[in-house]
Amino acid sequence: MTQQHPARTGGQVLIDQLAAHGTDTAYGVPGESYLAALDALHDAPVRMVVCRHEGGAAYMAEAHGKLTGRPGICFTTRGPGATNALVALHTAHQDATPLILFIGLVPRGHTDRHSFQELDLRGTFGASAKLVETIDDAARIPEYVARAYAVAGSGRPGPVVLGLPEDMLTDVVRVADATPLPVPDGGVAPAELARTEALLSAAERPLVILGGSRWTPAARADVQAWAEAWSLPVAVDFRCQDLVDNEAETYVGHLGYGRDDLLAERVRTADLLIAVGAAPGDVTTDGFTLLPHDGTGPRLVQVLPEAQPPGVLHPAELTLLASPEAFGAAVRTLRPAGPVAWAVRTKQDRAAHVAFRTPAPEPDPLDLGAVFATLDARLPADTVVTFGAGNHAIWAQRFLTYREGGRQLAPRNGSMGYGIPAAVAASLADPDRQVVSIAGDGCFLMNGQELATAVTEGAAPLVLVLNNSQYGTIRQHQEQTYPGRVSGTALGNPDFAAYARAFGAHGETVTTTEEFGPALDRALDSGRAALIELKVTEGRLAPGVTVAALRKETADV
Template sequence: MTAPHPARTGGQVLIDQLVVHGVDTVYGVPGESYLAALDALHDSAVRMVVCRHEGGAAYMAEAHGKLTGRPGVCFTTRGPGATNALVALHTAHQDATPLVLFIGLVPRGHADRAAFQELDLRGTFGASAKLVETIDDAARIPEHVARAFAVASSGRPGPVVLGLPEDMLTDTTRVADAIPLPIPDGAVSPGELVALSDLLSDAERPLVLLGGSRWTPRARSDVRDWAEAWSLPVAVDFRCQDLIDNEAETYVGHLGYGRDDALADRVRAADLLLCVGTAPGDVATDGYALLPHDGTGPRLVQVLPEAQPPGVLHPAALTVLAAPEAFGAAIRTLRPSAPVRWAVRTKQDRAAHLAFRTPEPDGDLLDLGAVFAALDARLPADAVVTFGAGNHAIWAQRFLRYREGGRQLAPRNGSMGYGIPAAVAAALAHPGRRVVSVAGDGCFLMNGQELATAVAEGAAPLILVLDNSAYGTIRQHQEQTYPGRVSGTALGNPDFAAYARAFGAHGETVTTTAEFGPALERALNCGRAALIELKVTEGRLAPGVTVASLREESAHV
């Protein structure tokens, strides 16, 4: 006779399911609505990282999902706490990141009575989540959690929201733990391999585009080997620079904001575009302008873990339903039967990329190109680099190399405030790795308070704050459209170095190029979280772009 399962509260059952699913860290802000779960965490092996804002906590969970490939987990309370986390759900939704958000809710008997902090869970989160459910019965917690983790990880990954009524978590039940559900990888059929080989044999100007999620070290290695065997030029989608070692001889750069004009021309000239893990979306194609819509563009190979991306604009000649690792395993031994026609062009594309990523002196008192070249030379190959949204990220995208084992954590949905929480999560997940976050002054102060979390948890990321006293991206657009009419883009900033020191982090300010090297060494060797404020020369907005240069261009239009 099978022994009965022990009686457990709903809160204990919930935390036990996290253990079963391999969760070792959760991020959150406490709330009275899920006290029973917090109590169960007290004696659990699961680490609770207590954050200062739900947006920061959810960003940390999203970054954890990007870094590990497994769902990041965040806990928030109801109402304002839950809606503060919505920004990270949008990021996870657009970036295809596995994430599970647990939200404490009002007691079941208070529902639909406009109770304190009550919210419509599906109405609030349904547009940004793959699945939204409320667990009304403690006995069904294992079922709901197993489904949540599977949905978050399957197909095109994304966020899942589970509501936890306060009184449900205090109910007692006898129920078995769930077994994690398998995540299908798809496959490449023999016929699809033949079709792919035929398309390559017919091509003269092929280009590979890598992007999306569900990439593993094995997938990266196999796809790189395949591309090198065929001398295929490899570009990456926006903020996907860690999908291939940037030192690979076939890597030719990144598309999206801050990309090289030469690479855009390469896309226009392609007669075969092989997209692995991503579709040719608006950011990669300059608002759909790089590829024609009338069927005269390149033949498209689409490799995705789901049937089709949303809003398909360019129909594929070949569609393969497979995650990157399954695709890589299938093409690992696929080799050309004769020398390829585009090998010389691939070398030319590579040379153009190397020229683009080499900084040129800009004459500024603080030369940011030289700063990032020095940083790149100092970082180990497995460094994790994080940043949010804004022109400040262009230096990190253009002048830092993402080598074998290195990672780039950045929001593809253009979400400000992401870089600092992501750096904290990365430093906690991999305390032995160097983690660097590049932040603009506007982006930093959207979640700079999470420095307190870093110090409290012993995380030691290095943060570079580019201080140009402006929302630089919008200022650039403003100067291009309404030159000289500055409105709504100027910032009044604190002393960022003093701000960092107030939290117990190392902090200092750099105003000249010569000061950066010594400051970098002090920050890297201080043994705790560190911040270097970079006083950007007045008027500098991006590499090769100043307010003066934009106004001069406008004067000649």
């Protein structure tokens, strides 16, 4: 006898699939195009976090995907709602983050008639998503959703877009729930492991670079243990500082924007690069300048979760098709035959990194180096740190220590407005964990309205707003190229502390170094979302960088 499945609306079938795939939280802004799904969420074990803007909602889902390794879920309505979320899809695409965006669409009979808020789903999202599909048959919802989860998380993860016609969601069908599809990890064959060992044994100046996604606690632990057994210097890609315990004796710093010149030189002079999780890209290699293009560069081992075309600029001698966890489990078994040639060099690189990340005193009333040293000493080891894009992130990258269990959520595509939504998502995912968001004044106001979501949902992140009344990164470039000709970079700002208090958060302003410690204690002890505005000394753009200094450098050239 054929099993008789209960009759359900398409909206109910959809939400049941989310629960069946282990999703406990979704983010979104409501729309009439998916009311049936909202109705199903009313009684579901899936929490719907209602946000103030689709960009903020999609960033929250992207951050959730980064934090958990499972696809973050976002719902938007058609047209304007959907396109507002596109910025987060670009982030997920470049950062290799699993994300599923569900978009309510016009009824099936209204398509291709320039209907209200109609949009071409594949044309709009195809360049930024791994998969874009529209579910026209409610009975096929389980199939489409299972595929979406698998595609979003497999190989190099990324975003998937599923369109939901409004009338499809109200259809009543009888269909079984789908079983989640497996996500393969790949692996390292014995011959590949032996080749890796041989390349290491023949090297004199190796360097390991960790990046990408699909990192798990086991992967982090195994790769770190392997590096320590071989005294291998370990660097990380841009905004991947949580891939290794920064206190490890083999950790030598981060590449990309704000990196140490000495570490860049180590890349330039390495004779073996082992890149785990991602191939060396333009940010990692300073616009492809750190590695020679004439074939005289280092031997390259690439460990990637999916096959990629051979590199033209830096072809790999060995490519391993494996996730970081599969690679870590394999190489942890390797041990050097004796003392390695580069052990002293690794200690030197480590010492250089420790010196680089130690703040130098600045002659400012509010010394941000000292502020971040205080913050670093006060935060628990498993703190989640979020930030968006801009010069404010340099302090968070350089002077905060990402210890074992800590996490860094930041967009590798340089997307402003990310930090606050990411902090809300992280705080909701684990309310007992400290979450800190570092924001510039420009970056903060791109999604500062999501403080309302934090207060409404009971999230309690701490936000530090570095207020220098300008788009600092662009001002720095401007002063270097067109000194003294300030155009399009100045900002007029509100009272950020009052802004936070208006939402019901704790808010205060700090203008001197001495004020920060007590203000930090009050914010952390408030038990709610909190914001501290840091009044950056006029002219300060970055650690060791001021407008006056840039103008002097330009004048001396």
